[in-house]
Amino acid sequence: MGKCGLVSAHDQLAILWNGDVVLCCGDFEGATKVGNVRDKTLQDVIDGDKMNEVERKFKAGVIPFELCKTCLGGQTYRECFKNQIGTYIVNFKQIRSIFNKL
Numbered sequence: 001m002g003k004c005g006l007v008s009a010h011d012q013l014a015i016l017w018n019g020d021v022v023l024c025c026g027d028f029e030g031a032t033k034v035g036n037v038r039d040k041t042l043q044d045v046i047d048g049d050k051m052n053e054v055e056r057k058f059k060a061g062v063i064p065f066e067l068c069k070t071c072l073g074g075q076t077y078r079e080c081f082k083n084q085i086g087t088y089i090v091n092f093k094q095i096r097s098i099f100n101k102l
Contacts, residue, residue: 013046021045023054024067031067 014025019038022030034054035045045051057064061078069075074082 015042023065024071026071027067032065 012024014022014027015037016022016028016030018030019036020030020033021035021037021042023032023034034050035048037045040048054064063069063072063075073079
């Protein structure tokens with residue numbers, strides 16, 4: 001499970017071989033393309049309309065790309081959290097048992 005866009009849509013940007021700027025370093029096929037550095041500067045891509053639209057959606061709790069939905073585990077942040085809560089509980093229990101042994 002990932003955490004793309006939970007803070008900002010451009011926390012994990014990557015540039016593919018063809019110049020496409022994607023939101024995630026795990027997006028090898030350009031599914032989350034927001035621009036291309038052969039057409040614009042990276043700063044222009046980051047400040048561009050597509051990136052602004054993606055960030056608005058993330059801030060509104062809407063996950064805009066299918067790849068992100070797969071990685072995060074749901075269609076919205078609420079659904080992602082619900083689907084991942086079991087993982088959080090298991091991790092908490094494991095960490096607590098480690099600290100109890102110290």
